[in-house]
Amino acid sequence: MELAIDVEGLIKSFGQARALDGLDLSVRAGEVHGFLGPNGAGKSTTIRTLLGLLRANGGRATLLGGDPWKDATELHKRLAYVPGDVNLWPGLTGGEVIDLLGRLRGGLDRARRAELLERFELDPRKKAKSYSKGNRQKVALVAAFASDAELLILDEPTSGLDPLMEAVFQQCVTEEKERGRTVLLSSHILSEVEALCDRVTIIRRGRTVESGPLTRLRGLARSQVTAELASPPDGLARMPDLHGVRVEGNRIAFEVDRTRLDAALAELIRVGVRDLTCTPPSLEDLFLRHYESEKAER
Amino acid sequence: MNGTWTLTKLALSRERFIVPLWLLLLIALAAGQVKRYATGIGDIAAFAREMAANQALTAFAGEIPSATLAGMAVWKNADAIYTILGLIMILTVVRHSRSEEESGRAELVSAGVVGRLAPLTAALAVTCGSAVLAGLITAAAMAATGADAAGSLAFGAAITAVGLVFAGMGAVAAQLTQTARTAIGVAAGGLGLSYVLRFVADGSGIGALKWFSPQGWSHLARPYGDNNVAVLLLSLAFTAAALALAYRLRARRDLGHGLIPERPGPAGSQRLRSPLALAWRLQKGLLGGWIAGYAIAGLVLGALATSIEEVARQGAAVEEFFRRYTASPEAGMTDAYLWLIVLSLGYVSALYPLLALLRLRNEEISGRAELLLSTPVSRVRWVAGHLLFALAGSALILTAAGLTMGVVAGAPGKVLAGALVQVPATWVLAGVGILAFGLLPRAAAAISWAAFLFVNLFGEVLGPILGIDYWIAKYAVPYPNLPMVISGEPFTVTAILIMTGIAAVLTAAGLVAVRRRALT
Numbered sequence: 001m002e003l004a005i006d007v008e009g010l011i012k013s014f015g016q017a018r019a020l021d022g023l024d025l026s027v028r029a030g031e032v033h034g035f036l037g038p039n040g041a042g043k044s045t046t047i048r049t050l051l052g053l054l055r056a057n058g059g060r061a062t063l064l065g066g067d068p069w070k071d072a073t074e075l076h077k078r079l080a081y082v083p084g085d086v087n088l089w090p091g092l093t094g095g096e097v098i099d100l101l102g103r104l105r106g107g108l109d110r111a112r113r114a115e116l117l118e119r120f121e122l123d124p125r126k127k128a129k130s131y132s133k134g135n136r137q138k139v140a141l142v143a144a145f146a147s148d149a150e151l152l153i154l155d156e157p158t159s160g161l162d163p164l165m166e167a168v169f170q171q172c173v174t175e176e177k178e179r180g181r182t183v184l185l186s187s188h189i190l191s192e193v194e195a196l197c198d199r200v201t202i203i204r205r206g207r208t209v210e211s212g213p214l215t216r217l218r219g220l221a222r223s224q225v226t227a228e229l230a231s232p233p234d235g236l237a238r239m240p241d242l243h244g245v246r247v248e249g250n251r252i253a254f255e256v257d258r259t260r261l262d263a264a265l266a267e268l269i270r271v272g273v274r275d276l277t278c279t280p281p282s283l284e285d286l287f288l289r290h291y292e293s294e295k296a297e298r
Numbered sequence: 299m300n301g302t303w304t305l306t307k308l309a310l311s312r313e314r315f316i317v318p319l320w321l322l323l324l325i326a327l328a329a330g331q332v333k334r335y336a337t338g339i340g341d342i343a344a345f346a347r348e349m350a351a352n353q354a355l356t357a358f359a360g361e362i363p364s365a366t367l368a369g370m371a372v373w374k375n376a377d378a379i380y381t382i383l384g385l386i387m388i389l390t391v392v393r394h395s396r397s398e399e400e401s402g403r404a405e406l407v408s409a410g411v412v413g414r415l416a417p418l419t420a421a422l423a424v425t426c427g428s429a430v431l432a433g434l435i436t437a438a439a440m441a442a443t444g445a446d447a448a449g450s451l452a453f454g455a456a457i458t459a460v461g462l463v464f465a466g467m468g469a470v471a472a473q474l475t476q477t478a479r480t481a482i483g484v485a486a487g488g489l490g491l492s493y494v495l496r497f498v499a500d501g502s503g504i505g506a507l508k509w510f511s512p513q514g515w516s517h518l519a520r521p522y523g524d525n526n527v528a529v530l531l532l533s534l535a536f537t538a539a540a541l542a543l544a545y546r547l548r549a550r551r552d553l554g555h556g557l558i559p560e561r562p563g564p565a566g567s568q569r570l571r572s573p574l575a576l577a578w579r580l581q582k583g584l585l586g587g588w589i590a591g592y593a594i595a596g597l598v599l600g601a602l603a604t605s606i607e608e609v610a611r612q613g614a615a616v617e618e619f620f621r622r623y624t625a626s627p628e629a630g631m632t633d634a635y636l637w638l639i640v641l642s643l644g645y646v647s648a649l650y651p652l653l654a655l656l657r658l659r660n661e662e663i664s665g666r667a668e669l670l671l672s673t674p675v676s677r678v679r680w681v682a683g684h685l686l687f688a689l690a691g692s693a694l695i696l697t698a699a700g701l702t703m704g705v706v707a708g709a710p711g712k713v714l715a716g717a718l719v720q721v722p723a724t725w726v727l728a729g730v731g732i733l734a735f736g737l738l739p740r741a742a743a744a745i746s747w748a749a750f751l752f753v754n755l756f757g758e759v760l761g762p763i764l765g766i767d768y769w770i771a772k773y774a775v776p777y778p779n780l781p782m783v784i785s786g787e788p789f790t791v792t793a794i795l796i797m798t799g800i801a802a803v804l805t806a807a808g809l810v811a812v813r814r815r816a817l818t
Contacts, residue, residue: 080672087666087669101673104670124565
């Protein structure tokens with residue numbers, strides 16, 4: 001499988017502080033890849049290194065088959081970037097910025113530009129200084145989606161968008177994927193990542209802690225089980241594989257690793273099951289587990 | 299008006315370093331000048347007669363209020379004090395009103411228990427308060443030199459009055475426009491107009507014009523002369539009217555908006571196709587302003603050239619002063635004056651490329667450079683766009699001044715050549731600016747300003763005035779090494795080539811550094 005982004009053991013320090021500490025990231029061509037991590041984990045630093053704005057201190061990074069630092073200008077012909085904090089030239093209108101970025105990237109699709117402006121409900125005649133944060137993001141998004149770049153690098157692109165615009169954004173990403181483009185999506189909005197991404201990389205303090213298809217990562221987290229039993233579940237609470245057990249009369253709720261689900265259910269059936277719900281782990285559970293282990297380490 | 303006191307304290311703490319700094323500058327200009335004249339000039343009455351006969355100097359400094367030591371010090375520097383203070387007042391009041399709104403900080407503040415008019419009131423309290431303080435401290439400093447108390451108080455009152463007027467003007471401008479930059483532009487335009495009216499009034503002898511200029515009112519108070527402080531009632535009346543207008547405008551408009559509404563712009567652009575085109579959009583305002591300013595300065599200063607021969611004949615001191623700017627004894631006083639002026643314009647022009655190049659740093663800090671450089675634009679191409687304006691723009695502004703000044707003074711070819719000779723020296727400063735941006739981006743602004751101040755303080759125009767030895771200048775800064783092509787020195791290419799070479803090396807080193815460093 002061809003890799004659009006291939007990063008191995010990336011290291012980047014700012015003075016004493018180590019922002020990236022052996023980070024791995026591989027994004028396959030044609031996939032939408034979720035890039036997750038708490039604030040300050042190094043997501044933006046990774047992206048800025050991939051764009052050749054920062055120079056790594058160690059490790060290896062390949063972007064579209066080239067060196068992000070040395071071949072920056074050549075590689076940028078094939079990608080479009082939406083920064084997390086979009087700042088535009090105050091005296092230029094949104095339309096002018098879209099055209100400027102489009103032209104610099106080698107032209108943009110006029111019809112698609114008009115269509116995107118309509119879908120994102122963006123007035124291109126307003127000066128950039130009077131745009132809200134969401135509208136500035138829309139400007140950068142329209143410019144990126146209307147270009148014919150093969151790789152889109154989006155750094156928390158929807159943090160300023162309302163739910164309606166978030167839906168438009170998700171549609172656009174889905175369309176980009178259908179057109180065969182690769183998307184690296186750094187995000188905090190887990191429902192967005194769950195809806196859009198094929199594979200996910202979770203980083204923490206400059207290191208990759210999880211990486212793989214969403215379905216496999218879900219397997220790493222615990223399922224949430226609630227059951228109504230025939231009699232009080234006395235013995236269950238002491239089972240070693242169950243976490244966060246709450247008992248209330250005949251009802252019991254607990255979390256269990258997917259691999260131990262069999263044993264837990266067998267025990268429930270032994271007592272006698274009247275009602276049962278089993279919720280698969282969400283990305284949020286997975287995410288929170290890493291966040292909490294980070295807090296515990298501090 | 300809820301919250302005014304809290305906001306005033308906040309503004310005061312933000313001003314705690316800036317205000318003392320410029321108060322010291324005003325004291326140095328006022329009381330410091332008394333000291334310089336006390337040691338440097340023997341017969342003050344004769345000096346006053348000599349100066350009073352000089353129409354050009356009268357235009358620059360105004361009429362002499364009294365032929366005393368303190369009176370001459372006021373004559374020498376009062377106009378500069380009034381104008382500098384006016385500018386400081388405009389910047390201060392806009393910094394605490396419109397800039398706050400533009401940044402969105404005012405929105406945060408206004409959501410608290412804060413009256414709608416409280417932020418403006420706090421801004422004005424601090425600004426007007428510092429104007430009163432400036433008057434009192436200058437008066438005390440003058441009195442401490444032994445000047446008479448009544449005159450010192452009148453001088454202090456004249457300073458406070460002019461400060462209040464421009465605080466008011468700044469407050470009105472801050473209500474009119476949506477951005478702080480435009481507000482400063484509008485108010486500074488008023489300050490400039492007021493300066494020109496006073497200048498023309500004293501230069502042409504049409505004294506009535508002075509009554510239309512706030513700086514003129516403070517001149518009319520004639521400290522140490524007849525101490526006519528009653529005229530300052532005009533300043534107070536103007537201030538009251540301006541403040542009333544500012545409050546009325548503020549009460550009627552929405553937060554963050556100006557009275558002059560934003561017009562919708564074009565929905566797209568065919569012309570913005572390169573980093574150079576973008577640089578043009580970002581640089582044209584600054585460049586246009588400098589060209590206009592230099593063309594006007596050329597007109598005004600060129601017009602004075604015709605009366606210089608007469609001036610120089612009136613005293614040995616003046617003639618000796620001008621002699622410094624000649625290379626041969628045959629050179630006339632007019633030529634010396636013209637060279638002095640193009641040289642001064644050269645020194646000041648050093649600021650233009652530095653400001654133009656600092657826009658690059660601004661682009662970098664704001665994150666706009668990141669967006670631009672994520673497209674197939676190389677660092678060098680990005681920087682080169684702005685560099686072109688810094689370099690070609692320096693030549694353009696000096697050409698503008700050279701042309702207008704040459705035509706008015708009746709020697710277009712010679713003056714233009716003199717102005718163009720300055721260009722390579724200014725390019726050296728551009729080289730310093732780009733090297734700072736490449737090597738030490740975080741300190742680029744500080745280095746640029748320091749370089750400008752250094753060149754001007756050691757230079758042969760400001761240097762001698764500040765008491766720095768004339769001969770040091772030649773080794774420290776580029777301008778004194780230029781051939782004095784207007785005042786008797788033949789054109790030689792050596793200095794020009796060396797300076798262009800230095801500028802080229804600095805620029806190349808700067809570009810290499812920009813390519814190698816990370817974006818911060």
